Amino acid sequence: MQLSDAATGDAIHPKTIPRPVEIAKPVTSEHDSARVLTAALDTIITILNAEKSAIIFFLDSDKLQIFSGRNSKKETIGGSEFNVNASLLSEVKITGKPLC
Secondary structure, three states: OOOEOOOOOOEOOHHHOOOHHHHHHHHHOOOOHHHHHHHHHHHHHHHHOOOEEEEEEEOOOOOEEEEEEEEOOOOEEOHHHOOOOHHHHHHHHHHOOOOO
């Protein structure tokens, strides 16, 4: 599996990805669970140069619940601000495999 930059589509070379300790530091230095999730989402955005990230739960029914969403400006987003491609999420639910 190869990662690509969300903005350009260019391949991300493994040497440009921060070391695991650099990724984990903002997450492991926090004790409040809401701030841990916020730090994790911000770290994902930074590493992948993404516009936004979210933690999404599949409920027992066919409904999805967006637990937390963040944008590249480090703002919390949700609802109409967070457009989710339903067909991509359905594929994840059916296959159990991540998109990237």
